[in-house]
Amino acid sequence: MIDLVHLYRAQFKTTIAEQFQYRGALVIWLLGLILEPVIYLSVWSAVARSQGGAVDSFTAADFAAYYLIAMMVDHAGFTWVMWEMEFWIRQGNLSPLLVRPVHPIHRYIANNLTFKLLTFVVVLPVVLVLALVFRPNFTITAASALAFAPALILAMALRFALEWTIATAAFWVTRVNAINQLYFVAFLFLSGFAVPLPLLPGPVQAVAQWLPFYRFLGFPVDVLLGRLPTDQLLIGFGAQVAWLVVALWLLNATWARGVRQYSAVGA
Amino acid sequence: MPRYLHLLWVHLRLGILNELQYRTNLGVQLIQSFMGLATSLLGLGVIFSKTDNLAGWRPAELLAIVGVYSLVSGLTQLIVRPSLSRFMEDIRLGTLDFTLTKPVDAQMLVSMRQIEVWKLVDVIVGIVVLAVAMVQLGATIGPAEAVLFVIALLAGVTIIYSFLMILAICAFWFVKLDNILQIFQSMYEAGRWPIAVYPPWLRAALTFLVPVGFAITVPAEGLVGRMTIGSILGAVGLAIALPLVARWFWRIGVRHYSGASA
Numbered sequence: 201m202i203d204l205v206h207l208y209r210a211q212f213k214t215t216i217a218e219q220f221q222y223r224g225a226l227v228i229w230l231l232g233l234i235l236e237p238v239i240y241l242s243v244w245s246a247v248a249r250s251q252g253g254a255v256d257s258f259t260a261a262d263f264a265a266y267y268l269i270a271m272m273v274d275h276a277g278f279t280w281v282m283w284e285m286e287f288w289i290r291q292g293n294l295s296p297l298l299v300r301p302v303h304p305i306h307r308y309i310a311n312n313l314t315f316k317l318l319t320f321v322v323v324l325p326v327v328l329v330l331a332l333v334f335r336p337n338f339t340i341t342a343a344s345a346l347a348f349a350p351a352l353i354l355a356m357a358l359r360f361a362l363e364w365t366i367a368t369a370a371f372w373v374t375r376v377n378a379i380n381q382l383y384f385v386a387f388l389f390l391s392g393f394a395v396p397l398p399l400l401p402g403p404v405q406a407v408a409q410w411l412p413f414y415r416f417l418g419f420p421v422d423v424l425l426g427r428l429p430t431d432q433l434l435i436g437f438g439a440q441v442a443w444l445v446v447a448l449w450l451l452n453a454t455w456a457r458g459v460r461q462y463s464a465v466g467a
Numbered sequence: 468m469p470r471y472l473h474l475l476w477v478h479l480r481l482g483i484l485n486e487l488q489y490r491t492n493l494g495v496q497l498i499q500s501f502m503g504l505a506t507s508l509l510g511l512g513v514i515f516s517k518t519d520n521l522a523g524w525r526p527a528e529l530l531a532i533v534g535v536y537s538l539v540s541g542l543t544q545l546i547v548r549p550s551l552s553r554f555m556e557d558i559r560l561g562t563l564d565f566t567l568t569k570p571v572d573a574q575m576l577v578s579m580r581q582i583e584v585w586k587l588v589d590v591i592v593g594i595v596v597l598a599v600a601m602v603q604l605g606a607t608i609g610p611a612e613a614v615l616f617v618i619a620l621l622a623g624v625t626i627i628y629s630f631l632m633i634l635a636i637c638a639f640w641f642v643k644l645d646n647i648l649q650i651f652q653s654m655y656e657a658g659r660w661p662i663a664v665y666p667p668w669l670r671a672a673l674t675f676l677v678p679v680g681f682a683i684t685v686p687a688e689g690l691v692g693r694m695t696i697g698s699i700l701g702a703v704g705l706a707i708a709l710p711l712v713a714r715w716f717w718r719i720g721v722r723h724y725s726g727a728s729a
Contacts, residue, residue: 227650228646228647228649228650228653231650231653231654232649232653235653235654235656235657236653236656238669239656239657239659239660239665242660242664242665242666242669243510243514243521243660243664245664246521246522246663246664247514247517247518247521249522250518250519250520250521250522250523251517251518255517255518256517333666333668334666375491375495377495377499378494378495378498378499381498381499381502382498382502384502385502385505385506385509388506389509389513394509394510394513395513399513399517400513401513401516
């Protein structure tokens with residue numbers, strides 16, 4: 201345990217140093233991260249305007265609140281492991297990570313969290329400025345903020361475990377681009393990112409409730425904005441925990457098999 | 468000019484020969500194009516289940532935007548994007564020397580040297596979607612609209628080429644900039660929708676800072692008969708001015724280049 205704490209601290213320091221070196225890449229990530237929710241926010245605001253102010257009880261101000269929070273939840277949860285893993289495996293970079301006495305996932309988690317801590321310093325002011333522009337209707341209460349904390353942490357853990365699991369596909373398939381893209385289209389429409397869940401057609405909404413995507417993006421947003429009744433809240437937390445267990449189990453299974461399959465291409 | 472067309476043809480043939488070695492890439496590209504189209508169409512489907520127009524655009528008109536989006540993205544990723552990526556890599560490695568010493572215009576050469584043939588799938592998808600949109604729009608398309616569309620499309624592609632060229636030339640100073648073309652990609656995503664939906668500051672940025680509006684919205688406007696004199700004049704004007712700026716910037720950049728290996 202003490203060793204792991206050391207590892208995280210060391211990784212934290214190197215990542216900060218690394219990121220300051222590549223400020224350009226940082227800006228590019230941020231631009232994409234910020235622009236995408238702003239696009240959907242603009243489109244849905246235009247829809248609300250064309251419908252005389254509101255779509256199914258969502259006003260432009262509600263959309264603004266929803267997407268500004270969604271931007272932060274997305275920022276907290278996103279990983280780039282699905283591309284990185286392919287690169288590690290194709291180039292054989294995974295080999296040195298495997299011979300270390302700790303699971304490579306620790307290095308990655310430390311790296312990822314540090315990156316987000318750094319970028320949050322930029323994301324927060326951007327959200328504040330956007331709040332001035334879009335005039336959101338934040339319906340946050342003390343209780344909803346309290347419920348948001350565990351929802352966000354579970355969401356981050358779930359997204360992490362799930363995307364790591366999908367990334368392990370790279371052990372068997374050398375070009376994972378198609379898989380990644382399929383995942384992102386599903387994520388876009390079923391997580392509440394392109395469309396807040398209540399606006400999806402009925403049957404799709406029902407499917408989305410059962411899948412993990414909504415649980416790691418739209419759900420925490422809805423929790424913070426107090427859009428969910430108590431029973432939905434409890435179901436949501438239950439679903440988050442259940443999916444997290446499933447994802448961790450899957451990750452363990454695919455990782456163990458994948459590492460055995462791994463033959464260090466290029467090494 | 469025939470000389471450059473011949474050069475383009477040679478590189479096209481090389482590109483095809485090269486890609487025929489990796490035929491699974493065609494499968495990957497087909498999936499990618501399909502996903503891109505699915506993203507656009509699902510988005511349209513959800514939105515038009517809630518409204519009958521988006522910032523004044525009707526469904527068939529937005530379909531035309533989807534078509535132009537795919538068409539322009541296919542055209543730029545077919546030649547311009549891969550060539551410019553290679554150009555920036557050449558600056559970093561110093562191998563640009565070999566290009567500069569060739570007896571043709573170096574800017575032309577670096578702009579057409581790498582061709583990703585499978586991106587033609589996006590071009591075809593774009594044309595098919597446009598055809599469907601036109602059928603849905605029915606009789607409203609006359610020869611005038613068709614001509615305006617072609618002019619605006621050519622202007623749009625020219626603008627995007629010049630813009631990407633200007634970004635790529637920055638590599639003469641900053642060397643490691645391989646992600647700069649990615650910035651453009653995330654801005655380009657905004658072009659899936661008519662720029663009228665965006666708030667004024669973003670619309671201005673998407674028109675003048677990153678000319679996505681001129682490249683996608685304006686040609687689609689031409690097709691659906693929404694074009695104003697101002698927007699077509701703006702597009703053509705920019706399509707004349709921006710290549711000149713790119714040329715001027717190229718000259719400064721090349722003068723700055725000293726070769727990395729020499």
